[in-house]
Structures are given as C-alpha cells and as structure tokens.
Amino acid sequence: MSGWTAHLPVLPVVLPLIAGAAIVLIDDGKRPLRALLAVLATLTQLGVALWLAGIAGGLLHSPWGGEIAVYAAGNWAAPFGIVLVVDRLSALLLVLTAALGLMTLLYSLARWDRAGVNFLPLFQFLLMGLNGAFLTGDLFNLFVFFEVLLAASYGLLLHGSGAARVRAGLHYIAVNLVASLLFLLGAALIYGVAGTLNLADIARKLPALTGADRSLFDIGAVLLGIVFLVKAAAWPLNFWLTPAYSSAAAPVAGVFALMTKVGVYALLRLGTLFEPGGRPPLFGGDWLFYSGLATIATGAAGMLAAQQLGRLAGHAVIVSSGTLLAAIGLLGNQYTPSLLLYLCSSVLATGAFFMLIEMVERNRSYGADLLAVSFEAFGLADPDDPTGPDDVVGIAIPAAMAFLGLSFVMCALLITGLPPLSGFVAKFGLIAAALEGAAGLTPVGSWALIAALLLSGLAGLIALTRNGIRVFWSNARSTPRLQVAEAGPVAALLLLCVALAALAGPAMDYLQGTAATLHAPERYIDAVLQAEGAGQ
Amino acid sequence: MELVYAMAIGVVTGSGVWLLLRPRTFQVIMGLALLSYAVNLFIFAMGRLNMNQAPVLDPTRAVDVAQYADPVPQALVLTAIVIGFATTALFLVVLLASRGFAGTDHVDGSEGEHR
Numbered sequence: 001m002s003g004w005t006a007h008l009p010v011l012p013v014v015l016p017l018i019a020g021a022a023i024v025l026i027d028d029g030k031r032p033l034r035a036l037l038a039v040l041a042t043l044t045q046l047g048v049a050l051w052l053a054g055i056a057g058g059l060l061h062s063p064w065g066g067e068i069a070v071y072a073a074g075n076w077a078a079p080f081g082i083v084l085v086v087d088r089l090s091a092l093l094l095v096l097t098a099a100l101g102l103m104t105l106l107y108s109l110a111r112w113d114r115a116g117v118n119f120l121p122l123f124q125f126l127l128m129g130l131n132g133a134f135l136t137g138d139l140f141n142l143f144v145f146f147e148v149l150l151a152a153s154y155g156l157l158l159h160g161s162g163a164a165r166v167r168a169g170l171h172y173i174a175v176n177l178v179a180s181l182l183f184l185l186g187a188a189l190i191y192g193v194a195g196t197l198n199l200a201d202i203a204r205k206l207p208a209l210t211g212a213d214r215s216l217f218d219i220g221a222v223l224l225g226i227v228f229l230v231k232a233a234a235w236p237l238n239f240w241l242t243p244a245y246s247s248a249a250a251p252v253a254g255v256f257a258l259m260t261k262v263g264v265y266a267l268l269r270l271g272t273l274f275e276p277g278g279r280p281p282l283f284g285g286d287w288l289f290y291s292g293l294a295t296i297a298t299g300a301a302g303m304l305a306a307q308q309l310g311r312l313a314g315h316a317v318i319v320s321s322g323t324l325l326a327a328i329g330l331l332g333n334q335y336t337p338s339l340l341l342y343l344c345s346s347v348l349a350t351g352a353f354f355m356l357i358e359m360v361e362r363n364r365s366y367g368a369d370l371l372a373v374s375f376e377a378f379g380l381a382d383p384d385d386p387t388g389p390d391d392v393v394g395i396a397i398p399a400a401m402a403f404l405g406l407s408f409v410m411c412a413l414l415i416t417g418l419p420p421l422s423g424f425v426a427k428f429g430l431i432a433a434a435l436e437g438a439a440g441l442t443p444v445g446s447w448a449l450i451a452a453l454l455l456s457g458l459a460g461l462i463a464l465t466r467n468g469i470r471v472f473w474s475n476a477r478s479t480p481r482l483q484v485a486e487a488g489p490v491a492a493l494l495l496l497c498v499a500l501a502a503l504a505g506p507a508m509d510y511l512q513g514t515a516a517t518l519h520a521p522e523r524y525i526d527a528v529l530q531a532e533g534a535g536q
Numbered sequence: 537m538e539l540v541y542a543m544a545i546g547v548v549t550g551s552g553v554w555l556l557l558r559p560r561t562f563q564v565i566m567g568l569a570l571l572s573y574a575v576n577l578f579i580f581a582m583g584r585l586n587m588n589q590a591p592v593l594d595p596t597r598a599v600d601v602a603q604y605a606d607p608v609p610q611a612l613v614l615t616a617i618v619i620g621f622a623t624t625a626l627f628l629v630v631l632l633a634s635r636g637f638a639g640t641d642h643v644d645g646s647e648g649e650h651r
Contacts, residue, residue, distance in 0.1 A: 144615065144619070150623075154623075154630075161633075162637075163638065163645065166634045166637050167634060167637075167644070169630055170561065170630050170631065170634050170643065171643070173626070173630055174643075177568050177627065178556065178571070180619075181568075181572060181575045184578075184612075185575055185578060188575075188582040188612070189582065191608065191609065192581075192583075
C-alpha cells in the first residue's frame with residue numbers, strides 16, 4: 001500500500017483541525033480570507049467523505065483492498081495502537097456531516113459569523129469532533145472526540161451571547177460534563193475487565209467474560225449507554241435539548257441537529273459490535289424501545305404545546321431521536337436500512353428547518369406564533385419593536401414569501417413523514433418492517449411503534465399547520481427580505497431530501513449494504529485486528 | 537489499601553453529587569470538580585493498585601508484566617485531567633457570564649419562589 005490515498009481516512013479529522021487552527025491565526029479583519037478558508041476546508045471534507053463512501057460502497061477502486069478501511073495512527077497495529085475505521089456507516093455519516101456542515105457554514109457567512117468572535121474556527125473543530133467520533137475504532141478516542149465536539153459546541157451555543165443563550169448554555173454544559181464523567185467511568189470499567197479499549201478487541205474478548213467480570217462489563221456498558229442516551233436526547237434525559245437548541249444561533253442549531261445522532265450512531269455501532277457476545281443492556285432491546293416511545297410521546301406533546309417556532313423545531317429533533325431509538329430497540333436488524341434513511345432525512349430536514357424559521361421569524365409580525373387564546377388571555381400588545389424585523393439588510397429576492405412558504409411546507413412534509421418526500425419513504429419503510437414484525441415475533445411492540453409513528457406525525461402536522469397559518473396567512477405581514485446566501489443553503493438541503501426521495505432505490509441499496517455490514521460485525525472485527533499499519 | 541481507596545472515591549463522589557444538585561452555580565462547579573477527581577482516581581484504580589512498580593520498561597528488571605504497573609490508565613487519567621481542566625475553566629467563564637446577565641448565582645438565572 002503506498003501513495004497518499006492510503007491516508008484518506010485520517011483527512012476528515014486532520015483537515016478541519018488544520019483549517020480551524022489556521023483561521024484562528026488569521027486576523028479578524030481579513031474576513032473574506034477566513035471565510036474562503038473555511039468554505040474550502042469544508043468542501044474538501046465533503047469531497048473526501050464522498051470518496052470514502054464510494055470506496056466503502058464498492059463503487060470506486062479501493063486503495064486498501066477491501067471495503068473496510070483501517071487506518072493505524074502512528075503505524076501501531078490494532079489492539080495496541082489507535083485506529084480509525086471507515087466502513088459504510090461511518091462513510092455515510094461523514095457525508096451527512098460534511099453536507100450539513102457546508103450548508104450551515106454558507107448560511108452563517110451571510111451574517112451570523114459576525115455575531116461574535118471565532119465562529120469559523122469553532123465550527124471547524126465541531127466538524128472535527130463529529131468526523132472523529134464517526135471514524136474512531138477505539139473507546140477512549142470516542143470519548144476524546146466527544147469532548148472535542150462538545151467543547152466546540154459549548155462555544156458555538158454561546159455564539160452571539162445574550163441572557164437566554166448563557167442560561168441554556170449553563171445547563172447544557174453542566175449536563176454534558178456529568179455525561180462525560182459517566183463516559184469515563186464506563187470506559188474505565190470496561191478497560192478494567194476486558195483489558196483493552198479497542199472496540200473490535202472488546203467485541204472479541206466479550207464472550208470469554210463470565211461471572212463477576214461480565215457483570216462489571218455490563219455495568220460499564222450501561223454507563224456508556226446512559227451517556228449515549230443523553231446525547232441522543234432520550235426521555236427522561238432530554239430536558240436540556242429544547243432550551244439549548246431554540247436559543248442557539250440559527251446555523252448553530254442547524255448543525256446541532258446532527259449532534260443528537262452521534263449518540264444514536266454510538267448505540268448502533270457498539271450495540272452491533274457486541275451482538276455476538278451478548279448485547280449489553282441499554283444497547284438495544286426492551287429498555288431502549290420503551291425509552292424511545294416515551295421520547296416520541298414527549299416530543300410530540302412538546303410540538304403541540306410549543307409557542308415558539310424554535311422550540312417546535314427542538315421538539316421535532318426529539319421526536320426524530322425517539323423514532324430512531326424505538327426502532328433500534330424493537331428489532332434492530334430488520335429496521336436498519338429504513339432507520340438510516342430516516343436518520344439522513346430527518347437530520348437534513350431539521351437542519352434546514354432551524355435555518356428556515358430564523359428567516360421566517362425575522363419577517364414575522366409580533367406574537368404570530370402564540371395561540372390566539374393565550375394572546376388574548378395575557379393581554380399582550382404589540383410593542384412595535386423598532387429593533388425587530390427591520391434590522392435586516394439584504395436584497396429582496398422576488399417571491400421571497402413564496403420561497404419561505406414552499407420551504408416551510410417541504411420541511412413540514414419531511415418532519416411529519418408525509419408523501420412525496422424522503423421522510424415518507426423512510427417512515428413507510430419503518431412501518432412496513434413493523435407490520436412484518438406484527439405478524440411475527442413482537443406483535444404488541446410493533447403495533448405500539450406503528451401507532452407512535454403515525455400519532456407523532458399527526459401531532460407534528462397539527463403543530464406545523466397551525467404555525468404555518470399564523471405565520472404565512474396573517475394579515476399583518478411585512479414584505480419579507482431574503483438574501484440569496486441564506487436562502488440558497490436551505491433550498492440545497494431541501495433539494496437533497498428531494499433527491500433522497502427521487503433516488504430512493506440506489507440510496508436504499510447503499511443502506512441495505514450498510515445494514516448488512518453492520519450486522520456482520522465479524523467483518524469489522526477481522527478487518528481491524530488483521531490490519532497492518534498504513535503507509536507500508 | 538483497596539478498601540481505603542474505594543472509600544475515598546465513594547466519599548468524594550458522594551460530596552460531588554450532593555454539591556452538583558445544589559442551586560448555586562459555584563456549588564455546581566465545585567461538585568463537578570470533585571466528581572472529576574473521583575473519576576480520575578477510579579480510572580487509575582482500573583489498572584489495579586500496586587506498590588513500587590514502574591510503568592515504563594526497566595532494563596534491570598525481569599521482562600514480566602507482573603513486575604510492572606499498567607501504563608494505559610495512567611495515560612487515560614492524564615488525558616481526562618487535561619480535558620476536565622479545560623471544560624471546567626470554560627464552565628467557570630459561563631458561570632461568570634450568567635452571573636453578569638442574571639444578577640444572581642442561581643443556576644436557573646432567577647431565584648425560585650421558594651428557597
């Protein structure tokens with residue numbers, strides 16, 4: 001193996017690191033240069049991610065002679081050295097990260113990156129943490145990359161400052177610090193009994209653990225499971241999410257839509273790797289299923305109760321997490337392809353929605369998202385806020401209202417899973433798999449999942465329709481002003497969802513393959529443990 | 537030694553959890569600091585407790601893993617300390633910002649109706 005292509009798997013981590021560090025060093029006054037560097041770095045990441053996905057999917061020639069790439073950092077072979085592993089699932093999530101990252105970055109360049117200092121470097125470090133978490137094949141490095149992405153997210157959440165952001169940030173940071181401590185406890189316990197931190201090696205040693213050692217391992221795994229459920233916003237560990245996401249700056253919230261899915265990814269990855277050795281509790285099965293159902297229920301109730309669009313979107317993220325968790329918990333194997341499609345579609349949709357509502361709210365009349373009843377009950381009057389909607393500079397593009405309305409409708413269709421967009425295809429797949437399950441092993445659970453999926457869709461539809469009517473059909477509306485730089489990325493994300501629906505066949509083929517590799521963990525384990533160092 | 541060590545971790549963790557649940561931001565940050573000490577001690581213990589053994593290969597000793605302390609948890613603790621330090625420092629800044637905005641050191645940014 002030779003040539004620089006052997007080093008492709010490490011680029012998604014190294015590129016944003018270098019770019020972020022370089023942007024810090026460039027003077028704040030040279031804004032175009034900073035922006036150019038950030039966009040170039042993110043574009044390159046997208047290219048690398050697509051390339052890796054092509055190789056993992058078997059479409060492109062593989063420099064490492066197989067679908068699963070194992071990159072040994074420092075050239076130390078697997079259980080002793082640190083490895084990065086690219087398989088189909090990692091590559092898929094890398095592409096998703098880079099695509100969402102690029103669009104939110106472009107959106108932020110219109111004005112948000114000037115709301116505070118060092119937005120662009122923090123954004124790159126967030127991408128680095130996300131990419132690293134998806135790539136690493138090592139439990140402790142999973143922790144390190146979690147910390148990298150969390151540290152960057154703390155900074156991004158506070159971007160723009162303000163009392164609401166600081167208060168939400170305080171809670172968010174406290175919750176995540178405690179979760180990190182639990183992560184360390186879990187990782188240390190697992191190291192204590194298994195004697196290794198390499199995920200593949202743990203999976204190999206797992207069947208040999210018996211008695212007290214196995215119990216200790218399970219306790220460690222449960223601690224990890226709690227951490228992942230905190231990240232994935234499972235009920236009752238999700239109360240930090242809505243205030244944090246709804247108060248964050250729009251592009252930050254957009255990219256945060258992906259962050260809950262890191263927890264889902266970790267649950268999927270560890271759960272499937274440990275499967276032959278007996279899946280530890282909380283990595284699938286009943287608990288995860290009930291927790292997922294409760295998450296869907298709270299998220300749906302929250303959507304109905306939400307009086308601000310930002311909180312509505314936060315609850316939409318919770319519903320999508322709950323759907324994923326419940327589906328993983330019920331019958332992981334059967335659901336996986338549709339599950340991954342749902343993951344992609346919901347991340348793109350909620351990401352676009354967070355940015356869209358910021359544009360909508362800028363142009364909205366006061367109190368448009370309050371219920372009419374509560375509006376009157378509290379005797380609120382329009383304060384005619386002079387600093388409100390008119391502080392936006394930009395060229396008014398024609399038919400801006402039409403664009404906003406159409407995008408809003410598309411987001412609503414995607415989030416609730418109505419035809420004809422990709423949200424529907426994914427939800428249909430989940431329900432079809434659940435119907436098969438209903439005829440087989442798990443009739444009650446499957447019907448419960450189907451009911452939860454449909455009812456949460458209905459709740460979302462009611463909430464979104466109500467808000468849509470209030471926002472777009474109200475009498476007192478100003479002429480909306482939009483910048484192409486902001487409308488473009490939102491449109492691109494929604495078009496990606498359209499493409500995902502139009503090309504559902506090829507997409508599902510890739511995802512079927514992903515599910516197949518995910519549920520054949522011995523391929524992953526063999527690839528990691530037999531890999532020689534790269535670059536030889 | 538194990539018993540004393542375990543009790544120390546238990547006491548520090550207990551104090552940390554109690555402080556974490558208090559309503560003042562300063563108490564929360566002290567609780568987080570105590571918890572991270574306890575976690576670091578715990579990671580260290582996962583390499584097994586032993587006395588007078590070197591983590592780095594020593595040419596004067598026999599080549600036998602039983603003669604050495606496990607170096608991995610020590611490296612992990614080092615990493616965990618650095619990360620914990622950085623995030624605690626960041627939390628301190630947010631704490632001060634919150635105090636500045638809200639004018640109170642309550643974690644919710646306002647005093648509750650009952651205290």
